[in-house]
Amino acid sequence: xxxxxxxxxxxxxxxxxxxxxxxxxxxxxxxxxxxxxxIDASFITAARMLGSGALFLVLLLATRRERLVAMLRDRASFxxxxxxxxFGLFACQFSYIASIGCTNAxxxxxxxxxxxxxxxxxxxxxxxxxxxxxxxxxxxxxxxxTFLIATQGDPSSLALPAAGLAWGLVNxxxxxxxxxxxxxxxxxxxxxxxxxxxxxxxxxxxxIAWAAPAAWGGAVVMPALDATGWLVLAAIAVLxxxxxxxxxxxxxxxxxxxxxxxxxxxxxxxxxxxxxLWLGTSFTGFDWAGFLLMVSMILFVSVAGxxxxxxxxx
Numbered sequence: 192x193x194x195x196x197x198x199x200x201x202x203x204x205x206x207x208x209x210x211x212x213x214x215x216x217x218x219x220x221x222x223x224x225x226x227x228x229x230i231d232a233s234f235i236t237a238a239r240m241l242g243s244g245a246l247f248l249v250l251l252l253a254t255r256r257e258r259l260v261a262m263l264r265d266r267a268s269f270x271x272x273x274x275x276x277x278f279g280l281f282a283c284q285f286s287y288i289a290s291i292g293c294t295n296a297x298x299x300x301x302x303x304x305x306x307x308x309x310x311x312x313x314x315x316x317x318x319x320x321x322x323x324x325x326x327x328x329x330x331x332x333x334x335x336x337t338f339l340i341a342t343q344g345d346p347s348s349l350a351l352p353a354a355g356l357a358w359g360l361v362n363x364x365x366x367x368x369x370x371x372x373x374x375x376x377x378x379x380x381x382x383x384x385x386x387x388x389x390x391x392x393x394x395x396x397x398x399i400a401w402a403a404p405a406a407w408g409g410a411v412v413m414p415a416l417d418a419t420g421w422l423v424l425a426a427i428a429v430l431x432x433x434x435x436x437x438x439x440x441x442x443x444x445x446x447x448x449x450x451x452x453x454x455x456x457x458x459x460x461x462x463x464x465x466x467x468l469w470l471g472t473s474f475t476g477f478d479w480a481g482f483l484l485m486v487s488m489i490l491f492v493s494v495a496g497x498x499x500x501x502x503x504x505x
Contacts, residue, residue, distance in 0.1 A: 199445055200445065200446055202445060203441070203442045203443070203445025203446035203450075203451075204442065204446055204450070204454060205442070206438045206439070206442030206445065207439050207442025207443055207446060207450075207451050207455070208454050208457050209438045209439075210434075210435045210437070210438035210439025210440070210442060211454060211455050211456070211457030211458040211460075211461060212457050212458075212461040213430050213431050213434055213438065213461075214300075214431060214439070215300060215457065215459065215460065215461025215462035215464070215465060216430065216431055216461060216462075216465055217239075217426075217427045217430070217431020217432060217435065218287070218291055218296035218299060218300050218431075218462040218465070219296045219462060219465035219466050219469055219470060220423045220424075220426055220427045220431060221235055221288050221291045221427060222291050222295055222296040222466060222470055223469075223470060224423055224424065225291065225292045226470065227420070228414055228415070228416055229414060229415065230414040230416070230420075231292075231414075232285060232288040232292050233285065233397070233400050233401040234413075234414055235288050235427065236281070236285045236288050236397045236400075237394065237397040237398045237400070237401040238424050238427070238428060239284060239288075239397075239424075239427050239428045239432050240280070240281065240284055240390055240391075240393050240428075240432070241394035241395075241397065241398055241428075242394075242425070242428030242429065242432070242433075243390055243394070243428045243429070243432035244387070244392075244393070244395075245391070245394075246428075246429065246433040247383075247386070247388070247390050247391060247433060247436075248391055250383075250437070251383070251387050255381070255383070255384055258380060258381065258384055259384060259388070262380050262384055262385075262388065263388070268376060271372075271375070272376065272385070272388055272389055272392060274372065275369070275372050275376065275385070275389045275392075276388070276389040276390070276391070276392030276393040276396065277392065277393060277396045278365070278368055278372075279365065279368045279369035279372050279373065279389065279393075280369060280386075280389050280390055280392075280393035281393035281394075281396045281397050281400075282361075282365040282368070282369075283362065283365040283366055283368070283369045284393065284397070285397065285400070286358050286361045286362035286365055287299060287300075287303055287362045289358045290302060290303070290355055290358035290359045290361075290362050293351075293352045293354045293355030293358055294351060294352065294355035295470075295472045296462040296463075296465065296466040296470070296472070297459070297462050297463030297466040297467070297472065297474065297478075298340060298351065298355070298359070298478070299355070299358075299362070299462075300459045300463070301340065301459045301463070301481065301482050301485045302356070302359030302360065302362065302363060303359065303366055303459075304333075304458075304459055304485045304486075304488070304489060305333055305359075305360070305363035305366075305485075306363040306364070306365075306366025306367045306369075306370065307329070307333070307366075307488065307489055307492050307493075308330055308333045308492070309364055309366070309367035310366075310370050310371060311326050311329065311330070311492050313367060313371060322495075323495040324495070325491045325492065325494055325495030326492050326495045328491050329487075329488040329489075329491040329492035329495065330488075332484045332485070332487050332488040333484075333485060333488045335481075335484050336480075336481040336482070336484035336485040336488065337481070337485075339477045339478070339480050339481035339484070340477070340478055340481035340482075341356055343475060343477045343478075344477050350477075373385050373386075373389065382440050382443075383437070383440055386436055386440065390432070390436075439451070439455070442454065452492075452493035453490060453493045453494070455489070456486050456489045456490060459485060459489075460486060463482055
């Protein structure tokens with residue numbers, strides 16, 4: 192590897208790590224809002240997705256205007272974008288934030304990592320072949336991690352709130368949809384345009400979901416946020432979503448999908464560290480063991496799938 196290639200690779204590593212860290216930071220910010228304000232998951236999701244979606248559209252208009260217009264004019268692509276935006280991105284973001292509201296940022300992000308297992312199982316089913324050794328080991332690690340976090344080692348009791356575990360499992364399934372469904376779109380149109388437009392569409396869906404109670408006579412209440420609350424909410428949209436996706440996708444484009452997947456393990460690590468050091472969330476030995484097993488699962492599954500190459504446009 193020449194000097195220029197090495198510097199390019201290292202820059203990609205930094206970008207991917209920064210993106211993963213910012214994703215974890217956004218989870219901790221959501222936990223902060225739940226702890227200090229009377230706020231619900233639908234409002235955080237709407238603000239996060241509408242804000243970041245608007246920024247993505249500005250970026251795409253400035254850098255990929257022709258591709259953006261062509262993508263929106265293609266009816267088949269737009270239909271798939273709507274499905275991706277609503278059932279992939281919106282469902283993923285809402286269920287993740289709801290899981291944080293019931294548990295904490297670290298636990299919710301680790302449960303979200305189960306999406307890697309669903310993707311692996313779906314890929315094996317579609318290819319009609321059994322998992323590789325590393326993938327099978329990753330599955331065992333994921334199940335062990337979930338068991339430790341959910342039961343604290345006691346199978347007769349559930350240590351997590353049932354709603355938190357349920358939202359975490361739903362979130363992991365939506366992650367699989369979010370990863371697998373747009374592959375064709377990303378191949379044709381590029382990763383950033385697909386993600387950006389999907390985020391904007393998901394933001395509209397999130398706004399409708401937040402305002403929906405008004406349709407049957409309910410009240411749509413704006414949370415009473417002070418300057419700090421609005422600043423944290425803005426950080427979720429700008430840093431934890433727009434900047435996180437942009438940095439991570441650019442990093443993956445430079446280092447490749449396998450290394451990018453490995454570096455994506457920074458997200459659960461970051462969320463846990465921020466929750467512990469910033470928010471004072473306490474974790475048990477079983478929690479830490481479960482977190483370690485889940486990160487190990489990501490590494491095993493990513494390495495096992497390393498022969499697959501990404502052909503998506505950037």
